[in-house]
Amino acid sequence: MSTSLNAWSDALSGFSPAGLPLGLLIIAAIPLVFIALYALTYGVYGERKISAFMQDRLGPMEVGKWGILQTLADILKLLQKEDIVNKEADKFLFVIGPGVLFVGAFLAFAVLPFGPAFIGADLNVGLFYAIGIVALEVVGILAAGWGSNNKWALYGAIRSVAQIVSYEIPAAIAILCGAMMAGTLGMQQIILQQQGEYGFLHYFLFQNPIAWLPFLIYFISSLAETNRAPFDIPEAESELVAGYFTEYTGMKFAVIFLAEYGSMFMVSAIISIVFLGGWASPLPNIGALALNDWTSGPLWGAFWIVMKGFFFIFIQMWLRWTLPRLRVDQLMHLCWKVLTPFAFVAFVLTAVWEIYVK
Amino acid sequence: MSEYFRDIASGVTTVLTGMGITLRHFFNAVKRKGDAGIDDDNYFRQVDGLVTLQYPREVIPTPEIGRYRLYNDIDDCIGCSQCVRACPVECIEIETIKVTKDDLAVCGKTSDGQQKRFWIPVFDIDLAKCMTCGICSSVCPTDCLYHTQVSDFSEFSRENMIYHFGNLTKLEAEAKRKKLEEEKKAAPKPKPKPKPKPKPVPKAAPGGAEG
Numbered sequence: 043m044s045t046s047l048n049a050w051s052d053a054l055s056g057f058s059p060a061g062l063p064l065g066l067l068i069i070a071a072i073p074l075v076f077i078a079l080y081a082l083t084y085g086v087y088g089e090r091k092i093s094a095f096m097q098d099r100l101g102p103m104e105v106g107k108w109g110i111l112q113t114l115a116d117i118l119k120l121l122q123k124e125d126i127v128n129k130e131a132d133k134f135l136f137v138i139g140p141g142v143l144f145v146g147a148f149l150a151f152a153v154l155p156f157g158p159a160f161i162g163a164d165l166n167v168g169l170f171y172a173i174g175i176v177a178l179e180v181v182g183i184l185a186a187g188w189g190s191n192n193k194w195a196l197y198g199a200i201r202s203v204a205q206i207v208s209y210e211i212p213a214a215i216a217i218l219c220g221a222m223m224a225g226t227l228g229m230q231q232i233i234l235q236q237q238g239e240y241g242f243l244h245y246f247l248f249q250n251p252i253a254w255l256p257f258l259i260y261f262i263s264s265l266a267e268t269n270r271a272p273f274d275i276p277e278a279e280s281e282l283v284a285g286y287f288t289e290y291t292g293m294k295f296a297v298i299f300l301a302e303y304g305s306m307f308m309v310s311a312i313i314s315i316v317f318l319g320g321w322a323s324p325l326p327n328i329g330a331l332a333l334n335d336w337t338s339g340p341l342w343g344a345f346w347i348v349m350k351g352f353f354f355i356f357i358q359m360w361l362r363w364t365l366p367r368l369r370v371d372q373l374m375h376l377c378w379k380v381l382t383p384f385a386f387v388a389f390v391l392t393a394v395w396e397i398y399v400k
Numbered sequence: 401m402s403e404y405f406r407d408i409a410s411g412v413t414t415v416l417t418g419m420g421i422t423l424r425h426f427f428n429a430v431k432r433k434g435d436a437g438i439d440d441d442n443y444f445r446q447v448d449g450l451v452t453l454q455y456p457r458e459v460i461p462t463p464e465i466g467r468y469r470l471y472n473d474i475d476d477c478i479g480c481s482q483c484v485r486a487c488p489v490e491c492i493e494i495e496t497i498k499v500t501k502d503d504l505a506v507c508g509k510t511s512d513g514q515q516k517r518f519w520i521p522v523f524d525i526d527l528a529k530c531m532t533c534g535i536c537s538s539v540c541p542t543d544c545l546y547h548t549q550v551s552d553f554s555e556f557s558r559e560n561m562i563y564h565f566g567n568l569t570k571l572e573a574e575a576k577r578k579k580l581e582e583e584k585k586a587a588p589k590p591k592p593k594p595k596p597k598p599k600p601v602p603k604a605a606p607g608g609a610e611g
Contacts, residue, residue, distance in 0.1 A: 092426065094429075094452075095426045095450075096423075096425050096429075097425070098425055098428075098429070098433065098448070098451045099450065099451070099452045100450055103454060360419060360422060360423065360426075364415075364419050364421070365418060379404075380408060
């Protein structure tokens with residue numbers, strides 16, 4: 043399996059008619075197409091529908107059957123909006139802010155394996171790269187907030203930077219627990235170790251009695267890193283209008299939105315790769331019913347990781363429409379006094395388990 | 401230290417409780433909330449399900465005793481102008497022409513048998529002004545002026561909010577006025593109230609929307 047692991051992507055990258063590396067472009071375009079489709083239709087539409095159902099409403103119902111084309115109508119509207127750059131803004135920072143933000147969210151997609159054969163770059167430090175490159179978002183947020191020359195935007199950016207930098211510590215330590223269990227930082231290797239005939243029982247979450255602790259810690263921290271509720275103080279509507287993107291209009295606003303939904307999927311994919319086996323099928327082989335063998339393969343792999351990602355996105359939305367926003371001090375209390383100590387405890391316990399028990 | 405763990409425990413349990421509540425609502429979104437009123441015994445038990453009403457396609461019927469769009473049944477109107485005097489916002493405009501003797505039969509009677517003595521070329525209700533207080537309908541002697549159950553009658557232009565209920569066209573009104581003048585000239589002594597009405601032309605043709 044592992045020898046033919048990247049056979050498809052190798053073949054694609056070798057595809058270069060007339061000396062042009064078209065195959066490489068196609069590989070890079072796969073996640074781009076995916077993120078665009080996902081973020082445009084399922085992300086925003088799903089968020090609106092889920093929030094509506096949780097609040098006993100119907101959500102978008104007018105454009106298309108059950109409002110399914112509402113997001114496309116919104117995109118068309120955003121395309122027609124005037125692109126306003128306010129007079130006192132720092133033009134350069136204001137313009138590159140959304141771009142950096144989007145690139146930061148999108149770069150991590152390079153190392154996300156969408157199945158045994160689909161991976162942009164199978165780095166041996168893939169996990170490290172993923173959690174490292176996401177920090178680039180901070181630069182984009184700060185550029186957007188500072189460049190706007192607006193007190194709300196600046197407050198939002200400052201809060202966001204403080205929050206993301208803080209929450210990277212418990213998140214990184216929790217991810218490190220997963221890396222310890224796998225003994226590698228390569229995404230494909232991590233998943234391969236969670237693949238087997240018993241399906242979900244091979245997942246790291248069920249391989250280790252304390253794996254649920256780093257799993258929970260990473261999930262909570264990932265909410266904060268993507269600025270999702272209940273950690274959405276950077277864009278707190280009730281106090282900061284819209285936080286760091288207060289001044290943005292039209293397609294720049296859409297790009298910021300796209301980055302948010304892109305990074306939502308990215309953290310969901312990372313948590314499912316590290317703790318829930320990524321593209322590995324959760325179904326076990328039961329005697330003659332070789333469910334696991336039947337549901338494995340390149341396309342099934344893409345299906346499973348997308349499904350797992352959507353599952354976590356649903357939980358993110360579920361939390362968002364359940365919990366009120368945390369105060370700034372509560373946020374920092376949760377990060378430094380609760381999540382970080384528990385992350386260290388989980389780290390030590392995982393190490394003890396891996397060395398002495400397993 | 402124990403308070404620290406108690407806080408964490410209460411945080412976890414309250415989050416889970418809240419998530420349970422929202423998940424219940426999420427799965428109940430396949431149902432519609434019942435339409436039991438406040439006087440129904442079941443009112444507080446029908447808490448779950450969608451409450452959104454997709455308005456133009458679904459409407460809650462307005463109550464029968466509700467006061468919405470004002471309507472004048474001009475066939476029963478005797479032109480007494482009491483509604484005009486009663487209206488606090490002056491939204492009713494009326495113009496009457498006395499019926500000449502030979503026209504009394506043509507003008508007819510109200511549905512309860514009262515002889516109508518006035519032509520009403522103009523009976524305009526400006527529903528943009530009307531505040532549906534219902535005073536006009538309470539003073540109406542023939543109960544021809546009343547509020548209907550129609551609640552949605554928005555318009556794109558303010559002029560369209562003026563509803564015309566008059567029962568004569570401009571030409572007919574002109575003819576009736578002339579006829580009245582001739583009768584007055586022919587009469588031996590001038591009547592005490594010769595119905596001056598200097599306003600030359602009623603401003604709009606009758607017709608307008610029905611109630």
